Amino acid sequence: MNDKYDAIVIGAGHNGLVTATYLAKAGLKVLVLERREMVGGAAVTEDVFPGFKFDTGAHCINRLHPTVISDLQLAKHGLELLPLDPAVFSPGLDADHLLLWRTPEVTVDSIGQLSEKDAKRWNGFAALVAKATGLLESIYSTPPDVLSKKKKDVWELLKMAGRLRRLGKQDMTEVLRVLPMTAVELLDEWFENDLLKGTLGAVGITGIHQGPMSAGTAFLFLHHQVGAKQGVLRAPLRARGGLGGLSRALESAARSAGVEIRTNAWVERIIAEAGATSGVALVDGEEIAGRRVISNADPSRTFCGLLDPFNLDPDFVRRVRNIKFKGVVARVNLALGELPNFSCLPGDGPHLRGLISISPSLKYLERAFDDAKYGELSREPYLEAVIPSSTDPSLAPDGKHVMSILVQYAPYNLRDGEWDDAKREDLGDRVVTTLAAYAPNIESAILHRQVLTPLDIEAVFGLTEGNIYHGEMTLDQLFFMRPVPGWARYRSPVEGLYLCGAGTHPGGGVTGTPGYNAAREILKDSK
C-alpha cells in the first residue's frame, strides 16, 4: 500500500467534489476516485453526436447552495450560471399556452390570459410557497438525532421546533398542513386552470414513482422551490457550457484546494475489517489506503454493492434493501436541424429558452402514472425539455440545436420483460409523437436521437434502478429517515465510512447540500 490518504471519496459527482474540496481546505489529504473518464457524475456534458453536446444526466440546476458557491469561489473557477427566462413554457392541448417568468408581474399577466382568478391568486400562493420553503431551507442542514437522549441532540430538536413556531400560529399550521398533501389537493385549493396546475404539479412528481394524486407530491414540489425568489416558481438555472461547466468549476476548485482526482478509477469494494474501513480496492486490483472513505454513490450501491454486507448488522442491511428506488425517468436527446415550431406559439422566441413542459393537466400526469403503476411505459408521457443551444450556441453546430428531454414515466421494472432495443426505440417514438402533437415539425427536424432508458441511466451513471435522486424523495425516505432511519447524519455503522450523496438528507437535485453537510460532519469527527 502506498502513502495513506486522510479521505478517499468514491465518485466525482458534484456532491463528492464539494465534500472533497471542503475536506482539503481543512487540511486533509483527499483523493477522489471516478469510474468514468470525466468528473461530474450525473452533471456532465457529453459530445453524443459530433458537434452536438448534451447534458446527459441532469439538465438544469434547481438551486446550488449559495454558501457552497461562495466558499468554493466557483465563479472564479469558471462557473457562469444562466437564469432561464422565461423559466417555463407550457403548451396546452388547445391553442393556449402558459409562460412562467422570472418577474412575478409578467407571470401574473401570462396567467391572466388563462384565468383572471388564478392570476389574482398567484401572489398569495407564492407567499405560502415562500414560507414553506423558508422552513424547509432552515432544516436542510444535518438532521437531528431524534431518539438521542443527549442534551446536545435534544437541544437541536427543540431549536428546530422553535424555528417552526417562529413562523407564527397561522403560518405554522398552514405549512404543516400542506407538507403531507398531494399536489392535486394543494393546487386545487388555489387554482382553476388545468394548464397552470399541470405545469406546477409536474414538479411534484419529477423523479418519483408517484402521480400528482399521491400524498407527498406537495412536499416534492416545495423541495424544488427552495431558494427561489418569491413569486418565481419552477425557475431553474443552467451553467454555461452545459452542466459539465459546473463540474469543471467544481473540479478546478477541488484541485486548487489540493484534492487529487483520478478518473477511470473504478472502485470495486470498500475495505473494511472489525467494523472500520481502511481504504478501497479498485477493479484492477490496486488497493488504496485511507483513514476515511466517503461514498458519493447511492446507499444501496454503497452498502450492498461496495461493502461486504458481512460487515453490517442484518437489520441495517434489511433497511437499506427496503429503500425504494423505483426509477421512472428516461432521457431522450435530440440533435435538431431546426428549432421546434409550436402550434400555440409559432416561430422562434423567448419561449424556447426556458424549460418546455408537456403537462397540460394534472389528470394528464396522473394518467401517465397509471400506466407506470402496472409496469408499463406511459402512453402519453410527461416531458420536460430544454434547448440549451438556444441560449448557448457553443453546444451545437451553427444553426443547429440540441434538445434534451426528461421523460416520465418509464418504469425500471417493466411488466413484460426487460428493457431492450425495441422497447428503447418504442420509448423514443412515443416521446417524439407526444411532442409532435404540440410542435408538428419536430419529426422532420431530428438529425440524431439518443434514448436512455432507466436501465441505461443505471449503467452509465451508476444510479441504482436509474433513480435520479439516489432513492425516492417520498415522505417516508426524508429527513431523519434518509437514507435509513437512525443513520441520517452522513455516518454509517462502519467506522470511518461516510455518505455524501443525494441519498442523504436533504436529497436529490443539483444542490451540493448533502456534500456540504457531510463535509461538516466529517470534520466534526476529525477534531
Add this chain to the structure above:
Amino acid sequence: MGQNTRYDAVIIGGGHNGLITAAYLARAGKRAVVLERRHLVGGSAVTEEIFPGFKFSALSYVVSLLRPDVIRDLQLARHGLELLPLESTITPLPNGDYLMRGADHDETRRELYRHSPKDAEAYDDFGKLMYHLAFAMKHILDVVPPNPTSMRPRDLMGLLRFGRHFLDLPPEQFYALCKLMTMSAADFLDEWFETEPLKATMSASGIIGTFLGVRSPGTAYVLLHHYMGEIDGVFRAWGFAKGGTGAVSEAIASAARELGAEIRTEASVEQVIVKNGKAVGVALESGEEIHGRVVVTGVDPKLTFLKLVEPQHLPSDFLDAIRRFKIRGSSGKVNLALGELPNLTCLPGKGPHLRGAISISPSLDYMERAYDDAKYGNFSRHPYMDIIIPSMIDPGMAPPGKHVMSIFCQWAPFELNGGWNDEQREAFGDAVVNTISEFAPNLKNAIIHRHVVTPWDMQETYGLTQGNIFHGELSLHQLFFMRPTHPWANYRTPLKNLYQCGSGTHPGGGITGASGRLAALEILKDW
C-alpha cells in the same frame, strides 16, 4: 315539550358518538337531550329490517374499535351488547385457489406456508410489530390532541408527553411508526410479504373509507388505525354485534336513558340558535325550539358549520378551512337477502369459512385498478369488497333457512360522472353482484332482494356529507390537532357553547366512541 324547556346540553344527532356524549354528560348529572332526525337512533350504526324478516346492519357492519373505557363506563354488556367474533377471512382467487386466515394460529401458518414459506415466517413478526405500534398509537386515541402552536401550559405539557411517549419507544418501533405515517399500504406490506392475495387483503384496511388506492402514500397509517381494534383484550378481533350494529347503538342509548338522558327521534334540527355570540339551543324543522346551556353536534363538520350554523356567527377563515376539509365519499354498501348461501368455487359448500369475512381482493393490481376507475369519476367495475353473512353467526338476522349478506365495497365516488341516479345505483349493484358471481356462481339465483346504498344515499338518508363514512377523510393533514381544523381539534368551536363530538374530530371514524367520550370530558372541564 314546550318552548320553556331548557336543558344543560342539546346534542344534535343520535349517532353512537352523540349518544355516548349524552350518556357521559348525564352521568355527571347534566340534563342532556339527543335529537335524532330519523325514526331510530344509531346514525350509521343501525339495524334495519329493510325487507320483511331480513335484518341488516344497513351501513356500518363490524365493531372492533369501540373503546374499552366506553364499554366499562357505560356498562354496555349489561345493556345488552354482545359481540360475536368474526373468526376468519377468506380471499377467493380467480385461479380457483383461495387464501384463508383464521383465529387458529397454526392453521393460518400452514395456510400461509402453502402460498409462501417466507410469508409464513414473516407473518408472526409482522403481527408482533403491528401489535406494538398499535399499542403505542392507542395512547393517542384516548387523549385530546395538544395544540402545537399554543403556549398554554396544558398544551405544552401535552406536547411534551406526546413527544416523550413516542421518543421512548424502542428505535425499531419508532422508525417503523414514522415510516408508517407516510407510506402506502402496498409499499409497507411489500417490505414484508410476497403473496399477492395476502398483501392485497391486508392492504384493504388501509383504504377503507378513503379516496386513496393501496399504493397511495398515507394508507399505511389507516391500516394501523384498523389494527388498533384488535388489541384491547376485550375483543381479540373484529366482531359482529348480536342483533346487528344497531344493537351497539341500542345498548348505548339504553345506558344513556338509564343515566337520565332524553332521546328524541324524528326531531330534525334545522339550525343552531345563536344569541349574543353564544349557541343557546336549536330550532327543529317543526319550528320547535329547544334550548340548552351548551349545544353539541354529532354530525359532520361540513353539515354543522356550513348548514346548521349561520355563517355570520363564524370567522371567515374558519369557514374557509371547513370548506377545504376533505370529505369525499368513496364507499358503497350492498345488502342482499338470500334464499341460499353463496357457494364459493374455491371452497364449495357450507363451511366455517362462511362464518367469517370474504374479501374480494385477489391482488394489489386488482385493488389499484378498482381505485383508478374512481379517480376519474366512475365506480369500480371490479370493486374491492368485504363481505360478511351475519345470519351465519346470528340466525336471528334472517328467516329460517334464509340469509342476509352485507357487502361493503369500494370505490364508489360521490362525485360520479353524470351523477348518481336510480339507473346508476342499479348498475353499481350489478357490478358488485357480477363480480362476486365470478367467485360464487350461484349468487345471482340466490338473491331474493337487493338493497344498494350509494354515497349519495348515505348523504341523503344518513346525513353523511358526500357519503363519507368517517365524517372526513383520514389523511395525514386531517388528523390529530388538525381534525377537523386547527386550532379546533379540542372538541370546541369558534362559537361559544357549541361543541363537536362526531367522527370529524380526533381520533376519527369507525365505531370507536372515543370522540363522544373525549368531547363529554372536555365539555365538563368547561362547565
